[in-house]
Amino acid sequence: MWMTxxxxxxxxxxxxxxIRFYERRGLIAQPRKPANxxxxxxxxxxxRIRIIRQAQELGFSLREIEELLSLRxxxxxxxxxxxxxxxxxxxxxxxxxxxxxxxxxxxxxxxxACPGKGAVTACSILxxxxxxxxxxxxxxxxxxxxxIRKRTTRRILMKTLVATIEGMHCExxxxxxxxxxxMEPGVQTATVSFKERSARIHFDPSATSEGSLIxxxxxxxxxxxxQTS
Amino acid sequence: MWMTxxxxxxxxxxxxxxIRFYERRGLIAQPRKPANxxxxxxxxxxxRIRIIRQAQELGFSLREIEELLSLRxxxxxxxxxxxxxxxxxxxxxxxxxxxxxxxxxxxxxxxxACPGKGAVTACSILxxxxxxxxxxxxxxxxxxxxxIRKRTTRRILMKTLVATIEGMHCExxxxxxxxxxxMEPGVQTATVSFKERSARIHFDPSATSEGSLIxxxxxxxxxxxxQTS
DNA sequence: ATTGACTCTGTACCACAGTACGGATCGTAC
DNA sequence: GTACGATCCGTACTGTGGTACAGAGTCAAT
Numbered sequence: 001m002w003m004t005x006x007x008x009x010x011x012x013x014x015x016x017x018x019i020r021f022y023e024r025r026g027l028i029a030q031p032r033k034p035a036n037x038x039x040x041x042x043x044x045x046x047x048r049i050r051i052i053r054q055a056q057e058l059g060f061s062l063r064e065i066e067e068l069l070s071l072r073x074x075x076x077x078x079x080x081x082x083x084x085x086x087x088x089x090x091x092x093x094x095x096x097x098x099x100x101x102x103x104x105x106x107x108x109x110x111x112x113a114c115p116g117k118g119a120v121t122a123c124s125i126l127x128x129x130x131x132x133x134x135x136x137x138x139x140x141x142x143x144x145x146x147x148i149r150k151r152t153t154r155r156i157l158m159k160t161l162v163a164t165i166e167g168m169h170c171e172x173x174x175x176x177x178x179x180x181x182x183m184e185p186g187v188q189t190a191t192v193s194f195k196e197r198s199a200r201i202h203f204d205p206s207a208t209s210e211g212s213l214i215x216x217x218x219x220x221x222x223x224x225x226x227q228t229s
Numbered sequence: 230m231w232m233t234x235x236x237x238x239x240x241x242x243x244x245x246x247x248i249r250f251y252e253r254r255g256l257i258a259q260p261r262k263p264a265n266x267x268x269x270x271x272x273x274x275x276x277r278i279r280i281i282r283q284a285q286e287l288g289f290s291l292r293e294i295e296e297l298l299s300l301r302x303x304x305x306x307x308x309x310x311x312x313x314x315x316x317x318x319x320x321x322x323x324x325x326x327x328x329x330x331x332x333x334x335x336x337x338x339x340x341x342a343c344p345g346k347g348a349v350t351a352c353s354i355l356x357x358x359x360x361x362x363x364x365x366x367x368x369x370x371x372x373x374x375x376x377i378r379k380r381t382t383r384r385i386l387m388k389t390l391v392a393t394i395e396g397m398h399c400e401x402x403x404x405x406x407x408x409x410x411x412m413e414p415g416v417q418t419a420t421v422s423f424k425e426r427s428a429r430i431h432f433d434p435s436a437t438s439e440g441s442l443i444x445x446x447x448x449x450x451x452x453x454x455x456q457t458s
Numbered sequence: 459a460t461t462g463a464c465t466c467t468g469t470a471c472c473a474c475a476g477t478a479c480g481g482a483t484c485g486t487a488c
Numbered sequence: 489g490t491a492c493g494a495t496c497c498g499t500a501c502t503g504t505g506g507t508a509c510a511g512a513g514t515c516a517a518t
Binding site: 026047051054055057058059063064066067068070071072074075076077078079080081082083084085086087089090093094096097100101103104106107108110111114115116117118119120121122123124125126129130132133134167168169170171172173175176179180219220221222 | 276279280282283284286287288297300301303304306307308309310311312315316318319322323325326329330332333335336337339340343344345346347348349350351352353354355358359361387389391396397398399400401402404405407408409412417418420422429431448449450
């Protein structure tokens with residue numbers, strides 16, 4: 001008992017193109033009856049598509065759904081892994097809610113402060129927006145005379161970057177960061193202290209940059225900030 | 230007192246390309262010193278960019294910000310229009326929160342119902358997902374369990390590698406390895422369990438290989454061995 | 459036999475908010 | 489004078505989840 005793609009799409013509540021898209025993405029297998037080249041689907045295929053939609057409604061991305069479905073197919077997989085995915089997603093959702101609630105509070109404040117009439121030149125909302133922006137502006141960059149164009153000649157002039165690192169859990173993390181840094185081009189020596197939550201990197205600025213080094217650390221899942229000494 | 234694009238970008242806390250992008254989008258005017266063709270910016274330009282970022286943080290899209298900024302420049306515009314935009318956005322945010330809260334409730338339910346261990350074949354979460362999907366179906370076609378043809382020919386053929394890892398010290402190490410793996414080309418998803426000392430990697434074998442993945446983990450200073458399942 | 463509905467593959471396109479890059483030019487410090 | 493950084497412009501690419509064709513082939517009914 002099989003159906004063509006249009007019937008399967010209708011049964012699953014999606015479009016024909018969507019099924020083909022899922023197939024391209026590797027979410028569903030490619031069924032084919034080579035007689036005429038038409039795809040054929042059964043109830044299982046339709047059920048799989050419906051599961052995909054359901055998981056999407058719970059906020060899972062197609063990538064995550066693929067993982068979930070591959071877990072389902074794996075007899076060695078443990079239920080705990082599925083649960084972990086769900087928990088991670090719940091936390092993600094919670095974070096998004098918290099973020100949106102902060103936004104809502106800010107908007108409520110702006111709306112309450114607005115008289116609701118009058119010229120825009122005196123609009124409290126736009127004013128507040130400007131001021132909120134200005135308040136944050138204090139930190140990003142000391143834009144005074146700090147644009148010193150430091151020209152290093154062809155000689156290799158080493159620089160030292162000291163960075164504060166957040167997110168280390170143990171000495172092992174420190175070792176990991178050290179290894180990560182040594183993989184970067186131009187890094188001469190790197191010492192990472194778990195106790196001090198910091199790294200000291202001796203590097204060739206013509207081969208890499210502070211930004212790249214910071215980025216290398218952050219690729220490892222840590223937060224790094226340059227220590228202004 | 231003017232600055233070039235890089236200094237303005239630093240002052241506003243954005244990238245150079247972002248400023249040029251905003252200019253293309255019409256969010257900021259095109260300043261130019263025809264002498265050398267270099268854009269020049271002043272404090273007002275920087276303030277405008279900062280307002281854009283601030284409005285973005287409140288959830289406004291660039292399109293909406295454009296509207297807000299054009300209202301600000303229009304002497305005939307009324308404050309009520311600005312207020313209306315803010316109210317609309319607040320309602321939008323509220324809807325999103327409500328939606329996410331429903332998702333959170335559903336996830337909480339699934340997680341609570343899950344024993345957290347055991348074979349995935351009896352996983353209550355995946356079961357529930359299937360049933361939720363079925364419940365919505367107008368007419369779920371009868372399942373004939375006998376017709377299980379599994380054609381796994383896919384255009385994107387994903388593989389799963391499960392590896393045992395030695396040398397992890399904490400959850401942070403697990404996170405690091407996860408990040409390391411996600412940097413590898415072809416890696417779709419990676420989950421690393423500190424408790425189980427193992428990693429599960431979902432990858433595209435045409436873009437990488439088990440060996441490369443093992444090597445990637447070992448570059449982080451850990452020892453990885455493929456689990457023969 | 460011809461219509462009309464359906465299917466095939468492959469590619470391009472939508473929104474969104476940028477990021478990256480190639481090749482050219484400009485400014486300047488050594 | 490030459491190397492290097494910063495800038496220019498234009499285009500292409502990122503990720504996410506699909507949509508929308510074009511041009512060709514297939515199926516069932518009339």
